[in-house]
Amino acid sequence: MDGVAAEPLIELDSVEKVFTVRRRAGRLRRTRHEVRAVDGLTFQVPRGEMVGYIGPNGAGKSTTIKMLTGILVPSGGRLRVAGIDPSLQRARLARRIGVVFGQRTTLWWDLPLKDSYELVRRMYRVPAAVFRANLDRCIELLDLAPLLDVPVRQLSLGQRMRGDITAALLHDPDVLYLDEPTIGLDVVSKAKVRSFLRETNAERGTTVLLTTHDLTDIEQLCHRVMVIDHGRLVFDGDLAGLRAAADGERTLVVDLAEELPPIEGVPGARTVKVEGPRQWLAFPAERSAAPLVTAIAARYPLVDLAVREPDIEALIAELYAGGGAARRDPGGADPAAPDPLRP
């Protein structure tokens, strides 16, 4: 790491990607439609930042990542990763980035896990000492030791994801793209993957851009979140700001000792559902749950409780419902990002 944090590692300026889709219209006729998967995207990510990149299905997340990795050629705009134009110098960029697609493994199905790493070492020409150090670190932090000699086809989804993340980091990439890294994983694997990513970012200064449907990923990993919808950036700020902008509500689920009438008289919360001894209370997402819990515990026989986050789809739906236009997080976590939000 050269320590020059001012220079953005990822830069997008009015990037577009237009697909032409042919659709059948009648027996022989076909009509052509233009689909703007990414529509004038502008943002920057400084070195060492960990950014959540979220949006509903088909919003353009994967298309963006594919342009950032050089898989897809942008239809317009300017795009740079580590100073490299991805689609023009794909192979050169490949040495600087690591990519994990949650649903697609890069590991070799019929061979022991360690053989896939050996291929990475040779294909990326990783110096032996660097390779050894990186692999040892991943083996330790991700508990890979017992898996190294196991053919990949015998690994569980969570084990394979840990294996894939390791494969993406062996060549010391500056940027790590993660596409749904926790999808389908059990709670233990999720926690392991998250803490590993946090440490990698902190220790090595690896810039991380991750797409996810799981708000907990964002909450635990990212100081900054970008929301994309219909190919445009609709929010850029921190998670609390997103909640505030979306007028999102969180839900406090409480288990009482017995069946009681709906809880009343808790300021800032309203009871939305009762089912036996369990009750659901909605409260503004940006507020802390602690005072609610205190208020309820003081007057009701509280046995257990949980706080539920709104999911990303609901949050984004709210973002539109509450005002129609996009807003910028007022207390933006990243004042360095100069890009204006587009309505």
Next chain:
Amino acid sequence: MARRHDGTADGRLRTLGEGGRAYGLIAWMWVRSTLAYRTSFALMTLGNFASSALDFVALLLMFSRVHALGGFALPEVAFLYGTCSLSLGLADLAVGNAERLGARIRDGTLDTLLLRPAPVYAQIAADRFALRRLGRTSQGLLVLLWSTGRIEVDWTPGRILMVPLMVVCGAVIFGAVFTAGAAFQFWAQDAAELQNSLTYGGNALLQYPPTVFARDLIRGVTFIVPLAFVNWLPALWLLGRPYPLGLPPWTAFLGPAVAALMVAGAALAWRHGVRAYRSTGS
């Protein structure tokens, strides 16, 4: 293919070197993957040998009834058979699996290849590299060796040299057809059949002397898809036979030029295909 280089001869050479290295690395991974199932590997290799050998048995059966086919005796037809089988076998072994590109595009796994610091063409050509394809190659080689001892040729050094030269040029021509066919799949993902009709179908055609085919068909495989340069024209020169379509004798030596042209065309098609690639799903 040599997608990005700095344009200099040195840059080109380096990209070619990188491609060759990546090809070797990936082919080796696939060989080891197949060896995870040893019995299956042995059976497949045997099956590959047997299925192409049956072609030749059919030819032998035919010659048990007739003495000549289109004026060609058995050793001469066997020579045609051996040369084109060996050419196709080598091309198939080296780059034949590029036809899996369509499948890789459909299931989205081409993306993972595009993320590696190596030319995609080298990776896709080495995809599922299968040594069992040595079955066809070794069978073609055996028939070729058998026939060279029996055809009546005055073996001057030039004529001896012509045999490996035509096999290599033929392999490059078939390889270019495999590559162009694969490149076409960037636009039409189910186009593998078209390319198969030219490679495996072309092979079935080239096993027989041109004299048994209609002139229009010969025109097609000479001027449109120049498969005639794989073995027909050089073999006719070796065997001292008249050329079809009244072609001049020097066309027998056009193999290297035709192969180079085909490679250039296939490379161009591939490069366009990669640029046009649009990926799928998330």
